Amino acid sequence: MAALRTVSGNTGMISLFLLCVIAAAKSDEQVPLVAWASDGFALSPVNAPSAGHTVSVEELESHLNTALSTTPHNLLLFLQDKLSVDDFTLYGGVFGNKQDSVFKNLEAALLSSSLWLPSVSSSATALVSTLLQNQIDAAPLYMNPDTLAQLRLNASVAALLVFRLPYSGGADMMSTKEVLSGNDEVIGQVLSIMKAQSVPYTAVFTALGPSRVLEEASPAVHSVWSRSLLQSRREETTAPKPPVEFKEKGSTCILLWAEKLVVSQYRSGKWERHDFAPKTFGEGVAPDLSGSSCNETHSRLVLNYEDVLDYRSFKLIFVMNRRHYKVSARHWFTMDLVHLEYDGKNATFNGSRHIYAPAEYSYRCESVSSSRYPQLSPHSDKDNANDWQIFFDDFQIQGFNVAGKDFSYASDCASFFTPGIWMGLVTSLLMVLVLTYGLHMIMQLRTMDRFDDPKGPAISVPQTE
Structure with missing residues (x-):
């Protein structure tokens, strides 16, 4: 068993290395990630990344190792196809009535301490299953609530259970809301089964890629240890120093x-x-x-x-x-x-x-x-x-x-004619000159005075030696 565990660990490290190399070629789009633990357990505090920073693969591995060091090793990974911070804003009742939120079960699960990273590289979230696998030396098991209900889990044996969740990103916004609501019901069913079997757990919710491209930079990346879902605290702006x-x-x-x-x-x-x-x-x-x-x-x-x-x-x-x-x-x-x-x-x-x-x-x-x-x-x-x-x-x-x-x-001290203004003026002048030259050439076009008539005598052009 020890030999098998060593081989499994080495294989996981090799797989993680290969996946990191492949993911390096992908563009680092931003995906949120949230983690929490069952009642009676708390995540270890994590040093918040700097504002506006996108968490990389290595940083995500470090954050997960720190946050999950004191929590149960029965891991639940809810991996959605697509997810963005805007989904919580539109459908989570952050600015409206929380009774309309589609994340009711997720909100209830986050009443205890939680780790909230609004801006994680999509290449990092694509490897989250491998990162969790290497942490507990257990192969992932892809499940659904019905299959989980038929199993009897052992709290003393580490397990990684992965639940794939769909996402609808079409033009019909109601269909997206319904899909997210259904995903939240799946999360609620899974957590209810774990509670019924008295098995402590640590859960992670993220996605493989963003559901939409944000026009502005994502919110500040930081951890939230509070009772609010995704209402991330803004870092207090430091007052300017007095002169x-x-x-x-x-x-x-x-x-x-x-x-x-x-x-x-x-x-x-x-x-x-x-x-x-x-x-x-x-x-x-x-x-x-x-x-x-x-x-x-x-x-x-x-x-x-x-x-x-x-x-x-x-x-x-x-x-x-x-x-x-x-x-x-x-x-x-x-x-x-x-x-x-x-x-x-x-x-x-x-x-x-x-x-x-x-x-x-x-x-x-x-x-x-x-x-x-x-x-x-x-x-x-x-x-x-x-x-x-x-x-x-x-x-x-x-x-x-x-x-x-x-x-x-x-x-x-900045002058009115900055380098940018000069570049704009010079570029505009060149375009005006090109346009003027083109109009001048068009105005110089002239039609022929005579045309060759095939029924009449041909036009003779005298040649001079």
Whole structure:
């Protein structure tokens, strides 16, 4: 028996490998999967995949091994031909009256803990039978409720029972609803038989492929340990981190925010980088703003740090000025300089040519850099700016006319004629030129002045030597 079990395990692994190779060529369409256990048992918690991630074959195997590690080894696999998350939305009463749901038996079974994966690769669900088979070293038995009722199962002997369920995906939506309702009745009958025989079980419900192609990305992939069927909890969106706020005489006069504040120094033949954002933004983070100042024409924001890039003292300084320009007849502010002060040394970058906005607005840019497409350039060759690089991601700053704790309307650094707009204009121009040339050629067509009459004399064309 031990030898047979070893051979069976090796055969299962070989089969799984071959099926994985075959399934790799298939497109990974998304199929939901739900698992639960009989009363008195709970699935082990599974680390939820990241939002928008489609579970692969290897990940599904890991999730099943973890979730089913503490549940009975009498496995029930309800394998439907096709299934999508939209089927639960349309026919499950998620947004309507739950009395109209066609998944009543499935909902009742999920009153205990359950594992819900809305987005699993169809190539992975096609192998779910093999994954379960390898977990308990038992060959699958394809059953129906009538056959199951005639069997006497042993709770101590592992078994894998597979129930194939149809799906109707035609234009008649009522027929699809009736088929799904019939499938739910099959699930109810099977679970009733297992309960009548006092056999604990672990059940998995999924499909071989999707019933429809979703136009949008599937919902976030995560596990649900609750009493609700497929009403998957949306991950709470994290609130944006508050900006740095400098106050002068009790009123805010400078605001700064960035996703990343990266400063890199070239030494020992490589670039060493440091991101100041975690020490600058976030709840409970209070950066040292000593040395900052502001008035109607000049603003200076100083961010003080310690023990950065092996420097005991490091300062990141933003210098902004407000001026009146006669040509535009309005006030503008510019971020003239960005200073780096570290242990008595300096590195200064000039940004006045690219970083500017009306004085009533804030300035925002997706990327502010001193290297690629630089908005910041070394201010002088006499300091150490050439040994440093600056990169600010999702950068926004306002040094004048700040009202409250919120930024004013943002003047974005993106120009109107973006590369996409230029491509569209050039393509349209080429199409207009081709159309104009075609119309010109058609207008140049002329009919013949004379036609050859077979009953009359032939038209003679004089030839010249």
